[in-house]
Amino acid sequence: MKKIIFVLLGLVVSLSLTIPAFAHFQMIYTPECALEKGGKIDLKLVFTHPFEAGHTMDMGKPEQFFVVRSRGENEPKKTDLLQTLKPITWTSLTNSGKAWETEYSARGGDHIFCLIPEPYWEPADSFYIKQNTKVIVNVGGEPGKWMEPVGLPTEIVPLSKPYDRWTGNVFQGVVMLNGKPVPGAEIEIEYMNHKPLLDKNAFAKEAAVEAPQDAFVLQTIFADANGVFTFGIPRAGWWGFAALDLDPDYTYKDKKCSRDAVIWIKAVDMK
Numbered sequence: 001m002k003k004i005i006f007v008l009l010g011l012v013v014s015l016s017l018t019i020p021a022f023a024h025f026q027m028i029y030t031p032e033c034a035l036e037k038g039g040k041i042d043l044k045l046v047f048t049h050p051f052e053a054g055h056t057m058d059m060g061k062p063e064q065f066f067v068v069r070s071r072g073e074n075e076p077k078k079t080d081l082l083q084t085l086k087p088i089t090w091t092s093l094t095n096s097g098k099a100w101e102t103e104y105s106a107r108g109g110d111h112i113f114c115l116i117p118e119p120y121w122e123p124a125d126s127f128y129i130k131q132n133t134k135v136i137v138n139v140g141g142e143p144g145k146w147m148e149p150v151g152l153p154t155e156i157v158p159l160s161k162p163y164d165r166w167t168g169n170v171f172q173g174v175v176m177l178n179g180k181p182v183p184g185a186e187i188e189i190e191y192m193n194h195k196p197l198l199d200k201n202a203f204a205k206e207a208a209v210e211a212p213q214d215a216f217v218l219q220t221i222f223a224d225a226n227g228v229f230t231f232g233i234p235r236a237g238w239w240g241f242a243a244l245d246l247d248p249d250y251t252y253k254d255k256k257c258s259r260d261a262v263i264w265i266k267a268v269d270m271k
């Protein structure tokens with residue numbers, strides 16, 4: 001009996017080691033998405049596994065990093081932030097990886113931060129991954145054009161205001177490729193389960209929740225025939241949504257490149 005248990009345990013261990021490195025998540029992290037007042041905010045660009053604070057991949061120099069600011073009905077204004085990025089090393093629970101940071105002076109209205117990263121070569125999968133990522137920060141409650149596409153090649157466009165979600169609300173978005181909805185898109189969802197420590201450029205060791213089984217680390221949903229997805233938010237904090245491989249024939253340097261779209265939202269408890 002004991003022997004059988006050991007064999008089974010060995011099998012479990014070896015299986016968990018051979019699981020492909022899925023659930024890579026591009027983060028644009030800032031502590032708050034709904035600020036009362038304007039001021040300097042920190043932004044960290046990290047390519048990692050947020051639920052487990054797991055393996056952090058080395059990011060190359062991003063192709064683009066910019067913000068689109070809008071206020072009321074005013075025409076949105078785009079500002080390039082690429083030259084403001086400084087390299088950092090981000091430490092996860094298992095390793096360290098190359099990442100980027102900047103500081104930005106946020107003012108009233110919506111700020112849509114957008115990252116187009118350099119494609120990342122994933123040796124475990126033998127393809128490139130390119131996760132175009134958005135996060136929306138509002139100052140003062142004055143809405144802008146958070147609901148409008150920015151025009152990224154792959155993009156999740158929110159149908160719910162991304163910075164006014166209570167815990168228990170749903171979040172809805174449309175998955176887009178080149179401005180057109182992607183019917184049936186597959187979306188992976190992760191909770192930011194370890195607090196990012198801004199001064200240490202690291203994840204906190206303590207986890208907020210424990211996954212009862214591996215399936216819960218990374219949740220999966222699909223968009224409907226109109227490219228629309230819906231997710232009920234079970235807990236306060238940051239949630240990442242990654243729509244995967246939206247352009248299956250896309251290649252980079254003659255290799256397959258998974259073109260993904262990521263958005264982060266933060267929910268708040270009613271209390």
Ligand SMILES: [Cu+2]
Binds near residue numbers: 049
């Ligand atoms: Cu991964």
